[in-house]
Amino acid sequence: MSQPVVLLVEDEPAQRSVLSYNLKAEGFQVVEADNGEDVLLLTRENLPDLIVLDWMIPQVSGIEVCRRLKVSNDTKSIPIIMLSARSEELDRVRGLETGADDYVVKPYSVIELIARVKAQLRRLRAAAIGEKLSYDDIRLDGETYKVYRSDTELKLGPTEFRLLSTFMEKPGRVWTREQLLDRVWGRDIYVDTRTVDVHIGRLRKALCQFGGKDPLRTVRGAGYALG
Amino acid sequence: MSQPVVLLVEDEPAQRSVLSYNLKAEGFQVVEADNGEDVLLLTRENLPDLIVLDWMIPQVSGIEVCRRLKVSNDTKSIPIIMLSARSEELDRVRGLETGADDYVVKPYSVIELIARVKAQLRRLRAAAIGEKLSYDDIRLDGETYKVYRSDTELKLGPTEFRLLSTFMEKPGRVWTREQLLDRVWGRDIYVDTRTVDVHIGRLRKALCQFGGKDPLRTVRGAGYALG
């Protein structure tokens, strides 16, 4: 998910273009729709990582779209952020149990919406960890949250685990400290970038607690990578 | 690219000075031009990271300038943001397939324009890094920060890496010491141009540490090139 795809559903062209622009600027790939009919099609076609969905859209209402997406097995795990015009609506929408994952009331600040989009994607990533990853003699099981090195179970703390799973998603890729803070810690919270170094150190120790060589690579002036 | 260079092309002095002032306040280095003729010269001379280009300028029109810049290999990767006076024009300009990367309609808010400038530069930077480049038997992977020569991994320091990736972006192109200082070191810091020579030497050694012939070429009185 190096450039996440966001499906943006909003019928008001001006708002759509502002949002689209900002999402793109943040590095997302944006697919746009202005009515409920298209959403269902575009979702199947593009399999976006996340959907930003206005409640009031032509043809099929946002609520209905949301319901349908949450029913189908292919699409129900895609997070949906619902936009609604007023807070009374929000209560109603929420009460309807549509299955949306987050709600934003207009007028929203674009910054806030983006923050929520990122937050959802972070969650998604953590959840995506249901899968098993492996690199060299290291195996990581996202379901049981266990890590093995040559069949010996390693003991690592939560942060070390998230750090490792980030690395294992793309072995070899160099992550800057900022990127790691973003993915492993969450951008909202202020943490010193040096903290990353310390946790890298702890992860290293954990990975080598029963021997083996350090699989983490320090890239001076850039960040860290696995392998 | 620690202090990006923006080439600002606008013939109306008042507007130009407002924009220039604000861009500088945002930490950009600004080169100004008020006619199409100069743009082509200044672009080659300064190799700006981005061009803000008014559609209506004397001598050579913005559209023509844009086209020419997008044809030349040296300049076609420089993002261009086009300014046009009215939205009808915008449609026309856009229709002309000039290759501009973004469009802003007058009257624009300065804040918005700056936001777009930043967005373009973010994209550029994101693209520049993470790229896989290759030349002859040398491969450079911007994602893993690894460099290979005939499948053997080379060890280079940060500056050597940036230097090499600059060369590999345009094999054969001759870079002056000043241009290299700009791109590899960043403009804000004062460094002697002889420093470039030293690092070129180090890069040469790094590239040949396991044999092979020196792929860097010294161009007497000008600078250096790859191949």
Add this chain to the structure above:
DNA sequence: TGGGCATGTAACAGTTTTGTGACATTTTTC
């Protein structure tokens, strides 16, 4: 052929970046 430049490079003295133990706090566990 020799003088004047431009470039190559070893050496060294910083400077910056990274590694890590220690410690105070917070959070979790039982």
Add this chain to the structure above:
DNA sequence: GAAAAATGTCACAAAACTGTTACATGCCCA
């Protein structure tokens, strides 16, 4: 509610990288 685990930050040490200088070497042209 106490003990244990995990976390974030700091301070200092170690390592890697840099810029400059000084001198060597090579190139060009009269």
